[in-house]
Structures are given as C-alpha cells and as structure tokens.
Amino acid sequence: MMHGLEGLEPVSRETAAGAIASQIRERVKDGTFSPGERLGESSLASQLEVSRGPVREALQRLVQEGLLVYRRNRGVFVVSLDEEDIVDVYLARRAIEREAAKVVIRRGEAEPFDRLEECVEGMLEAAESGEWPRIADCDLCFHEHLVRASQSKRLRKMFDTLLVETRMCLSALEFAYPVHQRLATEHRSILQSMRRGDETKALGLLEAHLRDAMNDLTGKSDREP
Structure with a gap:
C-alpha cells in the first residue's frame, strides 16, 4: 500500500506566479509602475512570455497584499495611497x-x-x-x-x-x-x-x-x- 506522500514529486521552490509577483512588486516599489497605473493581464503575459493564468494569480496575490487594487469592469491598478x-x-x-x-x-x-x-x-x-x-x-x-x-x-x-x-x-x-x-x-x-x-x-x-x-x-x- 502506497503512503499518501510517496506519490508527490519535487517542484520548483518558486512557482511562475510567485516569480511574476516578485517582479511586479519590485517595480511597484521602485516606481516603474506608478500609483494609479493599470496593469493588464494580456500585456504582462506577452512581455513575460507566459500564459495569462500565472499572471492572473500573481496579480491576485498583490491585490491581497494591498499593493494593487481590483476595480470591477476596469481591471487591476497600482494602489494610490491617500x-x-x-x-x-x-x-x-x-x-x-x-x-x-x-x-x-x-x-x-x-x-x-x-x-x-x-x-x-x-x-x-x-x-x-x-x-x-x-x-x-x-x-x-x-x-x-x-x-x-x-x-x-x-x-x-x-x-x-x-x-x-x-x-x-x-x-x-x-x-x-x-x-x-x-x-x-x-x-x-x-x-x-x-x-x-x-x-x-x-x-x-x-x-x-x-x-x-x-x-x-x-x-x-x-x-x-
């Protein structure tokens, strides 16, 4: 009988979404992405040469962190601090x-x-x-x-x-x-x-x-x- 853990395989320490989130986070930090700027999934995926899935996940992580904000029917934007x-x-x-x-x-x-x-x-x-x-x-x-x-x-x-x-x-x-x-x-x-x-x-x-x-x-x- 196989133990539950035996079927697991090693994975990369940092997923694609994590790597993308790190890059975006640094560009928000250094001002490359300015407050109020819209970040589009398609353009980011094209630039990073990845599918839109991990980009979407990365953006969701940064929304949870409070660095980005989601506006319904408009997209995701860099937060502007009031x-x-x-x-x-x-x-x-x-x-x-x-x-x-x-x-x-x-x-x-x-x-x-x-x-x-x-x-x-x-x-x-x-x-x-x-x-x-x-x-x-x-x-x-x-x-x-x-x-x-x-x-x-x-x-x-x-x-x-x-x-x-x-x-x-x-x-x-x-x-x-x-x-x-x-x-x-x-x-x-x-x-x-x-x-x-x-x-x-x-x-x-x-x-x-x-x-x-x-x-x-x-x-x-x-x-x-």
Missing part, C-alpha cells in the same frame, strides 16, 4: 519598529549596530551629492535592518509590505527635506542612543522621526527648513 493610508502605514511602522528596537537594544550585540551604521554612512554620502533616490534607499535599508535584527519572523513578515508602501511615498519626502543631511542626522541620533543602551531616548527619537515623516507626507508638517 492620507488615511499613509497615517495607517506609519501607525503600523511605529508599532513594529518600536518593538524591534527594544529587542536590539536589550541584546546589545555589536553587529546590528554596525550594519545600521553602514546605512547611515551611505545616507550621509548620498546627502552630500544630493542623490535623493540613494538617500531614500539607505533610509529604507536602516529600518529594514532594524526589524531584521530583531530576529522575529513575524515582525519581518509584517514589515515587508509596509516597506513597499513606504517606498511608494518616499519621492514626496524629497521636498520635505531641503537639507538632506537632516534625514541622515536623525538616523544617526537614533543609532547613537541605541548603541548607548538608552532605550527611552532611542524610542523617542525613532517615534519622532516616523511621526514627522508621516506629517510631511500628509501636509501637516510644521518643521522649519
């Missing part, structure tokens, strides 16, 4: 990053701090030459490494979609930071407090940084140039 969405994204980010920072500070291991320092240094170098895309990348690098350093699989999973949504907003922040070094300085201050083990100070700076970014994006900022 003020309520932005506030919600940063509310979730503050909750996740606050807990991650606590874990990293209390462990006190040097390696996470060193990796965060690399992100800050990259931000400072990019600020000197006015390279906003690289500044934004280093900004996200800092926050991603912070959450990853917590070693919590669930915090990381929750943070992944928030990262993509945040990247969709970051182009607007360029104008909120006329002095780009300010952004790097904010991150350096957070990191210095973390290195010292000053949890209260670090968490306060982190929350203020995320709150100010949210206010800048929603037009409620009162920061001075």
Whole structure:
C-alpha cells in the first residue's frame, strides 16, 4: 500500500506566479509602475512570455497584499495611497519598529549596530551629492535592518509590505527635506542612543522621526527648513 506522500514529486521552490509577483512588486516599489497605473493581464503575459493564468494569480496575490487594487469592469491598478493610508502605514511602522528596537537594544550585540551604521554612512554620502533616490534607499535599508535584527519572523513578515508602501511615498519626502543631511542626522541620533543602551531616548527619537515623516507626507508638517 502506497503512503499518501510517496506519490508527490519535487517542484520548483518558486512557482511562475510567485516569480511574476516578485517582479511586479519590485517595480511597484521602485516606481516603474506608478500609483494609479493599470496593469493588464494580456500585456504582462506577452512581455513575460507566459500564459495569462500565472499572471492572473500573481496579480491576485498583490491585490491581497494591498499593493494593487481590483476595480470591477476596469481591471487591476497600482494602489494610490491617500492620507488615511499613509497615517495607517506609519501607525503600523511605529508599532513594529518600536518593538524591534527594544529587542536590539536589550541584546546589545555589536553587529546590528554596525550594519545600521553602514546605512547611515551611505545616507550621509548620498546627502552630500544630493542623490535623493540613494538617500531614500539607505533610509529604507536602516529600518529594514532594524526589524531584521530583531530576529522575529513575524515582525519581518509584517514589515515587508509596509516597506513597499513606504517606498511608494518616499519621492514626496524629497521636498520635505531641503537639507538632506537632516534625514541622515536623525538616523544617526537614533543609532547613537541605541548603541548607548538608552532605550527611552532611542524610542523617542525613532517615534519622532516616523511621526514627522508621516506629517510631511500628509501636509501637516510644521518643521522649519
């Protein structure tokens, strides 16, 4: 008698739908597919040289993630984040990053701090030459490494979609930071407090940084140039 598992055969670790979803996700993240843009199954299938089935499945996955939205009789579009969405994204980010920072500070291991320092240094170098895309990348690098350093699989999973949504907003922040070094300085201050083990100070700076970014994006900022 054959055991139920014996009839199964190995499959690729990433299905066609998963690979397609990854490509689309990256292009939403980097702005190649802009907010409000319609993504057609036929054109995507033709470009990717696949059938429409896996494309449809990939689009459905991204709709579930909140990166795309389905409009009846119109198709699938890249989501456009309104003020309520932005506030919600940063509310979730503050909750996740606050807990991650606590874990990293209390462990006190040097390696996470060193990796965060690399992100800050990259931000400072990019600020000197006015390279906003690289500044934004280093900004996200800092926050991603912070959450990853917590070693919590669930915090990381929750943070992944928030990262993509945040990247969709970051182009607007360029104008909120006329002095780009300010952004790097904010991150350096957070990191210095973390290195010292000053949890209260670090968490306060982190929350203020995320709150100010949210206010800048929603037009409620009162920061001075």
